[in-house]
Amino acid sequence: MSFETPDSYVRAGNGITFTSEVRLELTKAVMEKGKPFRFSVFGSSMYPFIRDRHIITITPLPEGRPELGDVVAFVKPGVKKLFVHRVVRIGAGLFQLRGDNAKAPDGMVSRANIIGIVTRVEHNSSDVRAGLGRERRLVAVMSRHGLLWRITRVTGFLTTSVAAGLQKTRLDCQRGDSRE
């Protein structure tokens, strides 16, 4: 084997796609060092507050947290995958978690399954604060009762319908123009 040039020894890894299992492994390693960890998230389970490709910062869980409404990174027992959902109920030392856009909750998990807490959400270099402040408790209560999921469905349906209607109107106008 021969040596390569120094420039190629260390490669920036931000072009690498990491699986959720890898993301979990790295998040746990950074949390063990007591430091925050910043990375992109994928999926729509926390829509509209955290969206696909938003960047979140996970911080080690402080004493006394999580509280109702906190968005946390956690693992489901037996599943080697990192999830980021909201605490919607606390009872008997267990935490019920649920995606804001999820039809059903994740179930109850112990504090030991919670890796860290989301302290920052970013999109296009700007902070996204909605859903992380005092309103997070109200969001949690709405999510617990499935209201958030239903609202998202209705608004999504309305948005899609309006967009479809606009598209139809645009096509009709184009056909009308071409006939003239």
Added chain:
Amino acid sequence: MAATIISDSVFQRSEDVVTREIMGELILVPLTSGIGDMEDEIYTFNETGRAIWELLDGRKSVREIARELEALYESPDGEIERDVQGIIAELIRRRMIFVV
């Protein structure tokens, strides 16, 4: 003079670097800025860089590391030590190692 200093120097891997082997690759997440940042600051080594990284144990000098690698790899005289110095300079710049 700077090259001599580096050759006799002993370097230690920083504790502010998280490393994990994932699918055969060594992934490094520096925490030197106070935060692990997968978006802007995550690295991997090639095989050569990894060999050097693992020898930076706080006991071996740069010259000793180069000698150890010369026993394993074919390379023109002096080239390996120059390359070791090169990667060490890069790791110092990224604050992943420090002088013991």
